[in-house]
Amino acid sequence: MQARLTSLAARRLKLLAALALLWAAAIAARLVWLQVVRHQYYRELATRQRERVVEIGAPRGGIFDRNGQPLALSLPVESVVIDPRCAPEPSLAVDILAPILQLDRGELLQRIRAAVRNRRGFLWVKRKISREEADRLRSLKLGWIEFRKESRRSYPNGSLAAHVVGAVDHRERGNSGLELALDEQLRGHAGAARQVTDVRHRGIDSQIAEQALPGTNITLTVDERLQFVAERELKKAVETNGCWTGSLVAMIPATGEILALASYPMFNPEEPVRPGEDLSPRLNQAVSVPFEPGSVFKVVTVTAALETTNLVPETIINCGNGRINLFGRVVRDHHAYSALPMADVLAKSSNIGAIHVGLRVGSTRLLDYARRFGFGSATGISLPAESSGMVRDLDDWTRVSIGSVAMGHEISSTSVQLARACAVIANGGLLVEPRLILKRARPGEKPLPELVRPLRRVIRPETAITMRRLMEGVVLHGTGALARLQGYSSGGKTGSAQIFDLQTRRYTHKYNASFIGFAPVPKPAIVIAVTLNGASKFGGAVAAPVFREVATAALRLLDVPKDLPDTPPILEEQPVELADLAIADLGSPAPSLPEPETPASSPARAARLELLGPRVPDFYGKTVRAVMEESTAAGLPVELVGSGVVRGQYPIAGSILPRGERVRVQFAR
Amino acid sequence: MATQATSYESYHRAGWGPPQRLPKGAADPFHLRPLPNEDVYFYRKQIDNSRLVRQADPRARARAWKWMFVASACLFLLIALCSPGIHGILAGYRIEDLKLEQERLLAERAALEVEEARLLSPERLEELARIQEFIDPEPGQVVYLNPKADGSLALNVPSR
Numbered sequence: 001m002q003a004r005l006t007s008l009a010a011r012r013l014k015l016l017a018a019l020a021l022l023w024a025a026a027i028a029a030r031l032v033w034l035q036v037v038r039h040q041y042y043r044e045l046a047t048r049q050r051e052r053v054v055e056i057g058a059p060r061g062g063i064f065d066r067n068g069q070p071l072a073l074s075l076p077v078e079s080v081v082i083d084p085r086c087a088p089e090p091s092l093a094v095d096i097l098a099p100i101l102q103l104d105r106g107e108l109l110q111r112i113r114a115a116v117r118n119r120r121g122f123l124w125v126k127r128k129i130s131r132e133e134a135d136r137l138r139s140l141k142l143g144w145i146e147f148r149k150e151s152r153r154s155y156p157n158g159s160l161a162a163h164v165v166g167a168v169d170h171r172e173r174g175n176s177g178l179e180l181a182l183d184e185q186l187r188g189h190a191g192a193a194r195q196v197t198d199v200r201h202r203g204i205d206s207q208i209a210e211q212a213l214p215g216t217n218i219t220l221t222v223d224e225r226l227q228f229v230a231e232r233e234l235k236k237a238v239e240t241n242g243c244w245t246g247s248l249v250a251m252i253p254a255t256g257e258i259l260a261l262a263s264y265p266m267f268n269p270e271e272p273v274r275p276g277e278d279l280s281p282r283l284n285q286a287v288s289v290p291f292e293p294g295s296v297f298k299v300v301t302v303t304a305a306l307e308t309t310n311l312v313p314e315t316i317i318n319c320g321n322g323r324i325n326l327f328g329r330v331v332r333d334h335h336a337y338s339a340l341p342m343a344d345v346l347a348k349s350s351n352i353g354a355i356h357v358g359l360r361v362g363s364t365r366l367l368d369y370a371r372r373f374g375f376g377s378a379t380g381i382s383l384p385a386e387s388s389g390m391v392r393d394l395d396d397w398t399r400v401s402i403g404s405v406a407m408g409h410e411i412s413s414t415s416v417q418l419a420r421a422c423a424v425i426a427n428g429g430l431l432v433e434p435r436l437i438l439k440r441a442r443p444g445e446k447p448l449p450e451l452v453r454p455l456r457r458v459i460r461p462e463t464a465i466t467m468r469r470l471m472e473g474v475v476l477h478g479t480g481a482l483a484r485l486q487g488y489s490s491g492g493k494t495g496s497a498q499i500f501d502l503q504t505r506r507y508t509h510k511y512n513a514s515f516i517g518f519a520p521v522p523k524p525a526i527v528i529a530v531t532l533n534g535a536s537k538f539g540g541a542v543a544a545p546v547f548r549e550v551a552t553a554a555l556r557l558l559d560v561p562k563d564l565p566d567t568p569p570i571l572e573e574q575p576v577e578l579a580d581l582a583i584a585d586l587g588s589p590a591p592s593l594p595e596p597e598t599p600a601s602s603p604a605r606a607a608r609l610e611l612l613g614p615r616v617p618d619f620y621g622k623t624v625r626a627v628m629e630e631s632t633a634a635g636l637p638v639e640l641v642g643s644g645v646v647r648g649q650y651p652i653a654g655s656i657l658p659r660g661e662r663v664r665v666q667f668a669r
Numbered sequence: 670m671a672t673q674a675t676s677y678e679s680y681h682r683a684g685w686g687p688p689q690r691l692p693k694g695a696a697d698p699f700h701l702r703p704l705p706n707e708d709v710y711f712y713r714k715q716i717d718n719s720r721l722v723r724q725a726d727p728r729a730r731a732r733a734w735k736w737m738f739v740a741s742a743c744l745f746l747l748i749a750l751c752s753p754g755i756h757g758i759l760a761g762y763r764i765e766d767l768k769l770e771q772e773r774l775l776a777e778r779a780a781l782e783v784e785e786a787r788l789l790s791p792e793r794l795e796e797l798a799r800i801q802e803f804i805d806p807e808p809g810q811v812v813y814l815n816p817k818a819d820g821s822l823a824l825n826v827p828s829r
Binding site (some may be wrong): 057059069070073074075076154156157158160195196202203204205206224225228229 | 757758761762764765766768769772775776779780782783784786787789790791792795
């Protein structure tokens, strides 16, 4: 009996042990399954539960002017998203979201319902909301409303320098201007951090998984203050003279740094492009739109003559009484000059004289000098869609092309190219590369200096000095009289090219009125090219005053010392000869021009002026002795300032000296 | 096994509870039948240990102090081991909060920079200058000074 009981107990004990072993084995198997086989899965599950990936913002780089004033900055903002599957009833969600975010209820309801219908788990409710809106939504503490970090591009000066800075699209990718050209550098690369959170999703610790790379800050050569003056004066000139478009480039001739680059019409870069919108205001007229330069190109013609022929400024050029037979085609000028010194051919902008000079230079050398001055090739400015203009090969020239090109027709250039060509004269014969970028640096890093290509000499320094003097003559006693500055000497060249109508295939009586100039003459600190397209007046009348205003502001901002005594500038009412129209279509009669108002044009007025006082002679370029002799002979009281030869006088030559007044003559070496 | 009710009843019957106030001879309607061997299982032997005297153990105090010291040392060690971790977690909270704060302040600074640039834009400054008549007069422009209301001259000559 006892043995039987012992056996039964032993069996039961074994059974129990076997069950316990089985149970332990099952647990062990489950443990192996969970911790070995499914290790990765559960590890990720646990990681997801206690860790989250946090984006480290990398804002787009800012764009600043040369003084550090911001022109474009990115601001961190938030966007609202919801998971429509987790959201409450769509109508309730709309009742909560629409009033705070100021959205249309019906439209939002429709979007949420569509998202629910399509089983979408993500819906942008409103992007880039204000901080107040974000705070109000966040205070509701609703789990189904989420916030995503984004950034918004802000242009604090509105449309100022919009054509230079450009704009971005809704994804903050550049679509014009420097925003497009330097998009890769400006765009930051967002980083990521793994953040360990507690049960309430509060961060405990974080480790950087991917380093954020903020966008590069770009400092431009543009001066915000001068840019403002340039845009203001350009806009005023375009609107006053009924022009279509306009452009202006102000540049430091020695370095090529662009201080202002204006284009009209303007646009607000903060307003996104809408479908079907006219994009022409976003076109940079100074860089992307070539035009026939007209008489401003005579600077190249005369320079080529000085370098390649035996012509000198005093050489008398036959102007044929305003008429020339060019290979069987009769060409008439806007004024019938019989003969002029080559200096006056430039100053008076004689077309026949320029043709004669061009014929002396020859087509090969004229084309060579056009290319030396940078025409026909892109300047390399850091802006997209730059036009290289057009300079045709010699094979494509006709027999009369030499006449056209000498006057600035049959070629095309942009305002930036004109400014660069003028800078060649102003800096002593070097072709500069226009620069818009002064420096660039990532936040917290040392700014990298911009690489400047070595300048290329294209004309002799003495030729450049001579050309400066000839261009000063344009302002002092030529078609650029309205570009005269107060307290500074200035040189320049006016240009008026008829605009070709592609529909009628004829030249119209609308002009590309332009002016290129520099100041002060002894050591130019600024070069400015102004172009007004579709003007009814000549460049000397509409573009030169813009130069005067912008140059005055630029010289003040650059703190350039005055090189002349303060004298009132010439006002538009004073009698000056401004006609400089280049003959567009050789062979056709010259277009009828409005008769310039000269002192002798009205006998009664001439008599009245004679009563007021004697006429002031032209002392320009004369020595002290010559001035004394001439003024004594004429009985004119003069005040002599400085030594050397005459560099300026007031009143100007040809004007009436009021009784009791003296002629102030400025000498310089 | 006695139920709670029988135990309760036995408790009263043993005289430990408050005295039963039933009238004499009246049968208790709630009286439960005793369990088998209840008197055996619930027998309580009365022991009188009032004359027992606890003998003093001279090592007990030392042992107690030793245990207290060991427990304190363990507690201190535990705290010393745990405190860096706890401090780390608290510092982590603080650091994460400060990061958020820094982010917010950077955003605020950027917004203020934009606002400052808007206020200092040349267009606005020119408009302000025009309103406050800081613009240089045009050449030849005549500016007339208005006399004060107190009868002084226009050139701000103080009245006598």
